[in-house]
Amino acid sequence: METSESYQVRLEVFEGPLDLLLFLIRKKKIDIHNIPIAVITREYLDYLNRKEQINLDREAEFVLIAALLIHIKSQLLLPREEPLLGGEDPRRFLVDQLIEFQKIKAACSLLKEREEEQLSLWTREIRPPLPEPGEPDLVEVSLFDLAETFFVLMKRKEAENFKVVRGKNYSLEEKMNEIIAMLKKEKVLDFLDYFSRQETLEGAIVSFFSLLELIRARLVIAIQEQLFQTIKVWLRKESSIRQ
Amino acid sequence: MAPGLKEIIEALIFVSLEPLSLDKIKETLADHPPEEVEQSLQELLRDCEAPGRGISIIQSGGGFVFITRREIDPWVRRFLKIDRKSKLTSASLETLSIVAYHQPITLSEISALRGVDSSYTIKTLLEKKLIKITGRKKSPGNPLIYRTTERFLAYFGLNSLEELPTEEEIAKIVGEDKPVEQEEKP
Numbered sequence: 520m521e522t523s524e525s526y527q528v529r530l531e532v533f534e535g536p537l538d539l540l541l542f543l544i545r546k547k548k549i550d551i552h553n554i555p556i557a558v559i560t561r562e563y564l565d566y567l568n569r570k571e572q573i574n575l576d577r578e579a580e581f582v583l584i585a586a587l588l589i590h591i592k593s594q595l596l597l598p599r600e601e602p603l604l605g606g607e608d609p610r611r612f613l614v615d616q617l618i619e620f621q622k623i624k625a626a627c628s629l630l631k632e633r634e635e636e637q638l639s640l641w642t643r644e645i646r647p648p649l650p651e652p653g654e655p656d657l658v659e660v661s662l663f664d665l666a667e668t669f670f671v672l673m674k675r676k677e678a679e680n681f682k683v684v685r686g687k688n689y690s691l692e693e694k695m696n697e698i699i700a701m702l703k704k705e706k707v708l709d710f711l712d713y714f715s716r717q718e719t720l721e722g723a724i725v726s727f728f729s730l731l732e733l734i735r736a737r738l739v740i741a742i743q744e745q746l747f748q749t750i751k752v753w754l755r756k757e758s759s760i761r762q
Numbered sequence: 763m764a765p766g767l768k769e770i771i772e773a774l775i776f777v778s779l780e781p782l783s784l785d786k787i788k789e790t791l792a793d794h795p796p797e798e799v800e801q802s803l804q805e806l807l808r809d810c811e812a813p814g815r816g817i818s819i820i821q822s823g824g825g826f827v828f829i830t831r832r833e834i835d836p837w838v839r840r841f842l843k844i845d846r847k848s849k850l851t852s853a854s855l856e857t858l859s860i861v862a863y864h865q866p867i868t869l870s871e872i873s874a875l876r877g878v879d880s881s882y883t884i885k886t887l888l889e890k891k892l893i894k895i896t897g898r899k900k901s902p903g904n905p906l907i908y909r910t911t912e913r914f915l916a917y918f919g920l921n922s923l924e925e926l927p928t929e930e931e932i933a934k935i936v937g938e939d940k941p942v943e944q945e946e947k948p
Contacts (some may be wrong), residue, residue, distance in 0.1 A: 535854055535878035619875060625935035626859040627852070629927040633918045634855075638847045639835035640820075640919070642827050643888050 536584035537620045539566060544617070551617055554610055556595060560588040587613065589683050646670070664743055665734075667748060669727050689722050694729035700753045702739065711749035767802035768809070772819075781825025781916075801803060823916040839914060854890075857883040861893050861908050862926055868905040884908065 533539040543562045544551055567581060594609035608614075702708055710730060717723040730752065733739045743750045765850045774790060784803070791799050800872070803826075807869045817820050820829050830838055839845065850858065860872050875882045887893045892914045896902040910946065 534856055541848065552827065555816040584877065606821055616875075616877070621936050622932050623859055623863070623875065625873045625932040626863060626927055627855050629931060630855060630859055630862075630918060632848060632919075636832070639832045641835070641838045641842075645880070653810060654947040714849060 531649075536581045539563065539581065540584065541617060541621060541624070552614060554614065556588060556592045556610065560585070560592060563588060566753065626702060658714070665731065665741065665750065667729075668711075668743065668748075672711065672723070672727075675715070677720075689725040689730060691725060691729055694722075694725050695733055698726070698729055698733060698752070699754070702752065706753065708752040709749050710752050764834060767791065767799060768806045771782050771803055772806055772883045775819060775826050776828060778827075780824040780827075781821075783825040786825070805866060810849055820919070821921055822919045823912065853878075853880075853883050857908070858892055858914070861887075861898075861924065862910050862914070865909045866896060866899075866907040870898055872941055895931070 533542065540559070540563065543549075543559055543566075544554065547558065547562065549555065550557065563585060564686060567578075569583060590713055591609045592615060698708065698713075701713070714723055714726060717726055730739075730750075732740065733752075740753045740755055741750050742753070770791065771787055774787060779787075784800070785804065788799050790797050807819060815831070817828050817830055817833050819826050821827075822829075856876060857872060857877050860875050861867055863876070864871065869881060869884055872884070884893070888895070890913075891911055893908050894911050895906050896909045897907050915921065915923070
């Protein structure tokens with residue numbers, strides 16, 4: 520815990536204002552249900568003041584909670600003609616938020632333990648060839664990623680600005696078979712490469728739709744290492760056995 | 763000698779590319795009574811706990827998978843030439859637990875719970891495919907709704923959302939925090 524070195528703790532260490540508040544509440548051993556607003560506000564502002572300037576982009580939220588604390592204090596000080604209905608405590612909103620946040624932090628620490636544990640366990644992953652050292656984690660792409668890449672590719676094709684002299688009809692089925700045949704021969708297909716080898720815009724579009732069809736039919740796996748990079752395509756092992 | 767059910771199940775899990783579900787095992791071994799299949803599976807899992815092996819079988823992501831023993835981790839990483847698997851940042855973890863416990867949830871609800879604008883963190887989690895967009899809320903502005911993914915479950919070794927730490931476990935941690943702080947009295 521940071522407690523022992525609390526005075527070296529910088530604002531950046533806290534994920535947000537609630538994090539800082541919880542830290543102060545623990546440090547001062549305050550009962551969360553009965554927060555002395557004046558004490559905690561002073562402590563809180565002390566932390567903010569330790570910074571020479573507030574970066575509004577990053578730290579506006581800290582200022583917001585400071586304002587809330589002061590507002591609550593003023594509510595507590597104001598004399599009232601009639602007591603509030605049901606004895607509503609002005610601190611209530613903040614306390615509820617803090618309690619919920621405390622639960623989230625606890626859940627976080629439990630999940631962190633699980634993460635730690637899982638990271639030391641290894642399965643055989645569906646990664647056809649062994650990854651090269653330093654290669655980023657491969658991610659199976661979603662339709663969304665594919666579409667985005669598609670638009671990038673379309674732009675490139677457009678830029679080439681070639682003319683189609685004679686129209687040619689492409690059928691989805693032909694293209695799908697062509698892709699499957701290539702995969703059988705070469706195992707891995709670099710889709711970007713394949714795509715740019717298409718002679719016409721129409722052929723390019725049809726080849727993209729074929730890929731979508733093949734993925735939908737679960738005949739191939741498409742993997743993209745990073746957005747806008749090439750998509751690598753493999754035959755699904757199960758399907759190739761069956762055929 | 764004909765192989766026993768236990769050996770067959772072990773082989774099926776070995777061959778399967780994805781976590782092998784109990785249903786799939788039963789389907790494959792339809793010529794055996796389901797109770798026997800389940801019993802053999804339990805035996806297999808018990809066998810796997812015995813010492814002297816580098817691998818084991820666990821239930822994760824809705825099925826059974828072979829997994830390396832935790833103690834072997836340094837050598838596996840050396841073999842795969844992976845220094846360290848990257849962990850989630852605390853902001854990501856915080857946001858992710860909020861989505862996990864409060865789903866379906868919108869960005870502004872997440873930000874309110876954290877007291878911090880969370881749009882960047884949401885973007886990172888979407889990219890990592892730990893959460894997904896599942897629609898829009900029918901409220902002013904029709905904000906997007908987020909949920910956790912299957913990948914989220916697998917990442918934390920959970921089979922379903924029901925296996926998330928319970929209220930009681932969380933309450934225990936919240937309760938434990940206080941005495942610890944008091945011991946550190948200067």
